[in-house]
Amino acid sequence: MTATTAQSALIDAAACYHCGASVPDDAPWTLTLDGAEHPLCCPGCEAVAHAIVDGGLAGYYRFRSQLPSRPDDRRAADAETWAVFDDPGLQARFVHADDDGGVHATLAVEGITCAACAWLIEHRLNALDGVGASAVNLAQHRVRIAWDPDRIAFSRLLAELAAIGYPAQPYEPDEAQRRLHREERRQIRRLIVAAVGMMQVAMFSIPFYVAGDGGLGGDFDTLFHWLAFALTTPVVLYSAQPFFAGARRDLRNRRLGMDVPVSLAIAGAYLASSWALLVGHGDVYFDSAAMFTFFLLAGRLLEVRARRRSGRRGNALAGVLPLSAIRLDAGGEEHILPASELVAGDRVLVRPGHGVPADGVIEQGASSLDESMLTGEALPVTRGVGDPVTGGSHNVESPLTVRVTRAGHDARAAQLLDLTDRAFAERPRIARQAARLAHHFVLQVLLIAAATGLAWSFIDSERAFWVTLSVLVVSCPCALALATPTALTAAHGRLYRRGVLLTRADALETLPRLDRMIFDKTGTLTRGEITLERTIVLSTTDTPARLTAVAAALEAHSEHPIARAFRSHRRIDITARDVIARPGQGLAGVIDGRPWRLGRPDFAAPNAPASPDHGPEQGHWLLLAEDGEPRAWFALGDRPREDAAATVAALAARGIAVELLSGDAEAPTRALAERLGIAEWRAGASPEGKLARLRACQAEGQRVAMVGDGINDVPVLAGADIAFAMNGATDLARTRADAVLLGPRLGRLVEAIDVGRATRRNIRQNLGWALAYNLLALPPAALGWVPPWLAALGMSASSLVVVANALRLTRQPPPDMAADSPIKDAP
Known part of the structure; x- marks a missing residue:
């Protein structure tokens, strides 16, 4: 039996290709294998299936003899489904060792919508025995996990994430970008449905506001209400689905997130209006349910786009290394191969217009390199033979032959990405306080809403539900939850770009x-590069140029950093032989049949003074002597930046x-x-x-x-x-x-200090605005002065104000240092 026949016998063509479960009619998840497209039932199966195939383990599907078991309890951590990720060969691509004996990996996570999601993921993972730390990057929907492989398997971590509703897979930039793009398109489709529904429902609702309590008449009232019901239903069942899914996840994990009051408000408005329509008595607010859904989706989409724009630099950094490279063999033949297969010692050809695939040293050629993606410097830098180059920089002018020193995860670009993910391993104190405040505020909002409903049931029972709904909507702490993480993300992006x-x-x-x-x-205040600052000639028969060339000929046989100061003064007509290096003293050699020495005065010429008589004693002085006779002093220095x-x-x-x-x-x-x-x-x-x-x-x-x-x-x-x-x-x-x-x-x-101070001010402004809005809006809503549609508009507007204020950090001008003191001339 062939592999294809075995697969056909194993699962139905309409069932999930990974687990065999039934596939929903509108499921968008698929896997392409052997030229055929196979359906998948959920994003979790899609994440696992793509990771298996992308990891080079497609044979698992071709030759498997049974399907993975699916437990009845979806909350159970099904580690068997994820067991393939415990394969050492597969883990070698994305699991990296730490200095303390543990390991870490970066995962791309689906379903993250707000800071509450980040808290839930971190709280669940950090509670596992063997997990050292986990940190969620809200801007890029990634989580960095550090764990002890001897105490917990990697498959268990993936299973735990899937169990709480956040399926994950090893982070790869291209796949992550495609997944985020798909998610954004789904958000846009939901927003379009909500926008169309809101406008049409508003068209049928405005006449009731104009006509007042009398309405439009029996037939028109019924017709317009049923039309509003028909248009609101897809908004609630499709557009608002992410809020309901988030609320179910929060309640299942005993966590009060932002989606809980949101879902209560949308579902309450829709169900109460539907009941009033069916029984023919009571207020109908389909327009408020549709409007609330639209404003929430619009605010969340703008927030996500703002965070991704601020964090886009991190994704660009992750994909900065080229996918392919041109490796040169011993005979100079060119071979194209994936850049991930390069190792230290390989020679690669980097043509103009191509990216440098790994860190290395130039062996042949000279060109300008654009390093703006890695350093933030806009102007290209010139590099020649012997100069180091960084993987991810862009070759501008001429072809280069580079000897690889570090590739793959060891390359500087990969290390910078790892350091970026590490930045979220421990949240700032103010971020932790804001997250706790938002969590407690949700509980308080629910209690206040319940108290308001109870009070209005005695005041005016017919208005009790709608007043309670307005309180629930107007005081939703979305702005409070966004205040800190949005500002921190914007500041991180701003600093990285600079x-x-x-x-x-x-x-x-x-x-x-x-x-x-x-x-x-x-190397800090100075460039860390020794240069020749001054030459004092002691010979009456030699020129400064020749004496400097003699010193360069001796230093040509040395690997000491001092040799670089003389590199540009070498001449082909002056060469040294029989050069001997005396550590800590200097160099001795023969030039044109005469013995020369360069180094400390007591080594070059024992009778010479310890320093020159000309000028103050500054820098490091070397003495050049011919057969024991001083010929020149050389002053070496390290210039300030x-x-x-x-x-x-x-x-x-x-x-x-x-x-x-x-x-x-x-x-x-x-x-x-x-x-x-x-x-x-x-x-x-x-x-x-x-x-x-x-x-x-x-x-x-x-x-x-x-x-x-x-x-x-x-x-x-x-x-x-x-x-x-x-x-x-x-x-x-x-x-x-x-x-x-x-x-x-x-x-x-x-600039970092200025951005830090601006971020502190921005967070305080955001928190102040969010708290002030909730405190000012809550009393009018509790008194019945704010209708549900106005509450939805106010809540969404407050969230957008917070996001817009945080984005000001990305446009902060750099500090003006033009008026500051220049470097003083050396005496």
């Missing part, structure tokens, strides 16, 4: 309260003290501090000394930020209230930091 990646959510809460910022020196002085001045203007802590010698540290206008500085600081200084400042009650880039900065980065890692920081420094600067500009620190 080149600051926040890797911990608490960073935004700490930024506005900073008192002091401590900088490392080399272009905006270092402006950043220091801008921080001081914002009331933040600036301090320099360096492990370098006193002379260069003092010179840099004076050049940048930093009053407090310390030289020769060890990692332990830096941490001690940080703790001393914190003991005085100061909130301290640390900016560094090296392994020696890791202890103080970990101890700071907020830690910034530079764009060229070591991997260890980046993982210990709360934020990563994606580009070389220090001015982004000032």
Whole structure:
């Protein structure tokens, strides 16, 4: 029997291809396999089926001998259905190891609509034994889970999510974008149905408002009411279905979310109006049910689009690495293969107009690269032989041959995505407080509505239900629930577009309260690139150009960072042989038959002075000597970043003290501090000394930020209230930091502080508006002054005000640092 025959015998053509259950008539879920399209019964089966096929395990369907069991209780965690995800080969694509021995993965989750959904998912997962932490990214409908594989299986996590109504699958950018697009199209269809129904129902309802209590007459009254009923029914049963599904999920999991009062209001208005129509007595408010549904759907669609627009950068980052690459074999032949199959050591060809498929080093060619997606810098940068390139950057001009150093999940773009997901591992305190407040407010709204209904049953029993409905609608805490997460999402997106990646959510809460910022020196305030600053010629027969070329010939045999300072001065007619490197002292070699030395004065020429007689002693000095006779002094330095002085001045203007802590010698540290206008500085600081200084400042009650880039900065980065890692920081420094600067500009620190302060103001404004609206709107509604349709309009408007206010953060202008002090010229 063939595989196709076996499948035909196993399941009916109209049944779900994954589980064999019946498929609803309007089910949109399908799986394409072997050129045929197979129906699926639910999004959960669709998620599992696509993940199995995309994971290269399509043979499971071709050769299976039985269908997976379906328990009667849908709430039970059916781990057997998801057991395929425990396959080690499949997990290798999306499960990654942590430093503490655990693992983590990012999942794309369906069904997330608001902050209550995020709370429910995190609460359910975090309660499982073996789960270290889970965090929902509301903007992109993702969840990052860290767990101990020895204590809990990955399939159990997926089963638990499906059991509470949130089917998930491993996150892949392209599939996630398609799924979000499908979801948005369904939302738009529901909104269109609600809009058409609302307008037509309003057309049949307006005459009753104009005619007053007398109505239009018996026949017209009945006709218009039945027409309104017919038009409202599809709005309630189709357009409002997501609210009812969310309410069922919340109640099933014993959680009061936003969908509970919404569903009560819509269902109550529809059922009460239908009953009044059937018995021929009572008020009819079909227009309010349709209008409430339309405004809620419109507000939710605008909110989702706003969050996705703010979070779109994260999705773009996830898909920034090209899908394919051109690998060169030992003979130079080109082979096209998936970029995911590249490994360290491969040579790849990057043509103009193509993306760099992995991190690497240029072996051949020179070109301009657009790194704006990764660094936020708009202008392309020039790269040549020996320069590093980052996967995801875009080649603009000329072909490049690149030797791969890190690919796949190890590439910098993938690590940045992982750091982004980590930012949601722990919500800021203000976000947790807002979520708890919204949860308690829902309960209070239900109690107030019940009390209002009881009171009006004694005052005017005929109006009791509609007054209660208005209270339920007007006080729905949607705006309160949106106030904090919408502002945080907008701020994260704003900072990322400007080149600051926040890797911990608490960073935004700490930024506005900073008192002091401590900088490392080399690679932080300076470029971290040693350059030749000055040449002093001691020979009367040699020119500066020739002596510099002699030094470059010696340094050509060295891998020390100092060698880069002389690279541009090499000449093909001057070469050195028999070069010997003396660690900590210098280089010795033979040029044109004469012995030369370059390095410390006591090594190059034992009788030479320790430093030149010309000018002040600044920077690092090297002496070039020919056969023991001094020929030239070379001053090496590390230039400050272009905006270092402006950043220091801008921080001081914002009331933040600036301090320099360096492990370098006193002379260069003092010179840099004076050049940048930093009053407090310390030289020769060890990692332990830096941490001690940080703790001393914190003991005085100061909130301290640390900016560094090296392994020696890791202890103080970990101890700071907020830690910034530079764009060229070591991997260890980046993982210990709360934020990563994606580009070389220090001015982004000032912008991060400004955005943090603006976010704090914005959240306070949103919470203040949401609370003020509910407090002001509730009394008139309880007194019967607000009809249901006006309550629906007011509730939706309040939510849109909160979203619009949060989106102002994305349009905040960058700080004006033009008037700040430039770098002072070195004496």
